[in-house]
Amino acid sequence: MLPWLLLGVIVASALVVLVVRSQPSHSDEARARRLERELACPVCTGESVAESNAPEARAIRDDIRDRIADGQSDSEIVDAYAAVYGERIKLNPADHGLALVAWGLPVVAVIAGAAGVVVALRRWSREPRLPSSAEDEVLVARARETELHEDR
């Protein structure tokens, strides 16, 4: 029982550290950079607004900062660009409809994998590594008898 508890404590601690450290900074500049990485360059396929040097990408980087200064939220800013360029400008999958599969599938895969590991570990710990034959049982019984006689 103790090894499992210890493993549980280590995993839980690691998760807490991960969650805490992955909390995004809310400074304006951090928000701007995050949004730049979440938006696709409307000109250069495969590049984010953060990576691209196309005039539109540069303009969007400036525009994002103007919108943040205007008090717009991240979702308002992303939706404003999607209204102009379509959903294709969003690099993250949408959070509704069939696109939920993209978000959910990795989580399901991790949970299923973890469950599989737990089941396999428990099975291995219960089953003897090698089944013993009748001759083995006789040998063990004789060895125990011999030990008892020697102890006396």
Place this chain on the structure above:
Amino acid sequence: MSTNRKVRWVAVGVGLVVVVLGVVLALNVSGSDPNVTEGRFTGQDVVAPGFALVSNNDTAPAFTLETLDGGQLALSDLAGKTVVVNFWNTWCAPCIQEAPALREFYELHKDEPDFAMVGIVRDDDKDKVRAYVDAEDVGWTIAFDPKSKAALAYGTTGQPETFVIGPDGRVAGEQFSAVTVDNLELMLRAARGTL
């Protein structure tokens, strides 16, 4: 549960995941021609790659920009007219390439009281623009969009890009890359409802 049954369940599970992923991928693959650039206003009536007579009929985004002669031009100043809006700059080769077509088209329609044409420049040097306009005898209004706000509002994906706005203020045509006189005429007729 026997080993065979376990293997079967695992195989069914993996198969289901593959089928679901395949369906999701198939539904997300665009059915449109990869050569056609979808624009802010592009709908189903794509005439040719990069050229569309729009079907969503959205209202043209407003703009107020400084003109080459130091004045101000707002789209609302041209209300009720058919307006050709051409995004360009001096360092863009296709922009220079389409200039003769724009000039020819402008000469055909400049005296029509319900016609207006605006060339919007962004990401360029004002002196270079002035020199080009003087050298090429550009007769239509030239305005500057230094922060590309107008370009972003129109959903440009480069230059040149040309939009034609009808008297009702709605975008009737959109072309990516160099325009031709024929395409401009088509968009003009679409905007005026005379197609």
